Amino acid sequence: MVDLTTNYGSLELRNPLVAGSSGLTDNVENMLEIEKYGAGAVVLKSLFEEEIIREMKAEMSRMGSPGFIYPETLEFYDYFDGPKESTARYIELIHKSKSKLSIPVIASINCVDSENWTYFPKKIAEAGADALELNIFILPADINKTASDNEKLYFNIIENVKNLVNIPVFVKLSYYASNLASFLTEISKTGIDGLVLFNRFYNPDIDIETLQITSGAILSSPADIYQTLRWVAIMSNRVECDIIASTGIHNAEGVIKQILAGASAVQLASTLYKNGVSYIETILKEFEAWMIKKKYTSMNDFKGTLSQEKSSNPAVYSRVQFMKYFRGFPVS
Numbered sequence: 277m278v279d280l281t282t283n284y285g286s287l288e289l290r291n292p293l294v295a296g297s298s299g300l301t302d303n304v305e306n307m308l309e310i311e312k313y314g315a316g317a318v319v320l321k322s323l324f325e326e327e328i329i330r331e332m333k334a335e336m337s338r339m340g341s342p343g344f345i346y347p348e349t350l351e352f353y354d355y356f357d358g359p360k361e362s363t364a365r366y367i368e369l370i371h372k373s374k375s376k377l378s379i380p381v382i383a384s385i386n387c388v389d390s391e392n393w394t395y396f397p398k399k400i401a402e403a404g405a406d407a408l409e410l411n412i413f414i415l416p417a418d419i420n421k422t423a424s425d426n427e428k429l430y431f432n433i434i435e436n437v438k439n440l441v442n443i444p445v446f447v448k449l450s451y452y453a454s455n456l457a458s459f460l461t462e463i464s465k466t467g468i469d470g471l472v473l474f475n476r477f478y479n480p481d482i483d484i485e486t487l488q489i490t491s492g493a494i495l496s497s498p499a500d501i502y503q504t505l506r507w508v509a510i511m512s513n514r515v516e517c518d519i520i521a522s523t524g525i526h527n528a529e530g531v532i533k534q535i536l537a538g539a540s541a542v543q544l545a546s547t548l549y550k551n552g553v554s555y556i557e558t559i560l561k562e563f564e565a566w567m568i569k570k571k572y573t574s575m576n577d578f579k580g581t582l583s584q585e586k587s588s589n590p591a592v593y594s595r596v597q598f599m600k601y602f603r604g605f606p607v608s
């Protein structure tokens with residue numbers, strides 16, 4: 277009998293397959309399917325910081341509060357006609373999913389700043405979410421800011437949120453940092469339960485016929501796994517929290533690679549769009565079959581055995597140039 281359980285920070289999951297935050301996790305019906313096909317946990321679609329702030333401001337303007345935060349936008353919010361109830365809907369989604377699902381439900385907030393919204397995670401915790409994932413991304417494209425200006429924000433956000441909630445907090449990041457290894461290590465020391473490496477973002481593209489700016493591919497492909505694989509392997513056992521791999525994990529092979537590199541669990545999104553959520557069951561079966569073939573009885577038997585620290589060839593994870601090995605490429 278194979279034991280698939282894994283620690284996801286302080287949560288224990290029945291297996292390491294987590295449905296990552298996406299449009300597939302924004303309603304209970306889908307999430308019940310995700311649970312039925314065997315996922316270990318779900319991360320809800322992110323609530324956006326802007327939505328929290330917008331509704332808070334609208335509420336304050338309705339109340340005519342003199343303590344309004346950005347007075348210049350008061351008029352706008354008086355006339356704002358968009359959906360005002362995203363936060364209430366989100367809390368309702370947490371309540372509903374907690375009453376129907378038995379796997380852990382992890383809420384998610386997309387954040388770009390540390391001000392004015394960090395009271396909201398308390399409501400998420402009160403609604404019963406098992407954990408909170410902070411999906412933080414600040415595009416480092418402002419030439420008037422230093423790397424440390426940018427990176428300070430991450431610490432402020434985490435500190436504000438950690439001061440307010442007792443549920444486990446996970447931080448989902450991109451790989452844009454001035455010194456990624458030291459940045460990730462420092463973030464891991466803030467008391468968070470886990471680092472999710474990495475988020476995948478919307479990317480613009482250019483159509484050379486219409487000369488229009490278009491949207492790049494929304495879904496990842498299996499070749500997108502390498503960036504995460506390298507960094508999971510490099511950071512494994514160096515950070516003070518669990519590592520959860522995300523991006524480019526499309527099948528059981530991808531899951532196995534990430535766990536060998538040191539991940540405690542993986543998040544899946546694009547593959548569930550491409551193959552349907554029932555594909556979780558296939559991945560799980562193949563994952564289990566591989567463990568049986570290799571005579572592993574639990575994840576601890578192989579987790580991290582090919583991390584940079586443990587592998588017999590650690591230098592390979594630091595190699596970035598192709599050098600002589602591929603001089604003859606392509607090989608016919």
Ligand SMILES: Cc1cc2nc3c(=O)[nH]c(=O)nc-3n(C[C@H](O)[C@H](O)[C@H](O)COP(=O)(O)O)c2cc1C
Binds near residue numbers: 322496
């Ligand atoms: C359609 C779609 C919507 C997504 N929405 C969110 C979101 O709201 N919050 C978030 O943190 N990540 C979101 N993601 C990113 C995924 O959770 C995941 O990190 C990313 O897609 C990489 O994993 P993958 O290669 O398995 O798709 C979204 C991804 C897709 C494809």
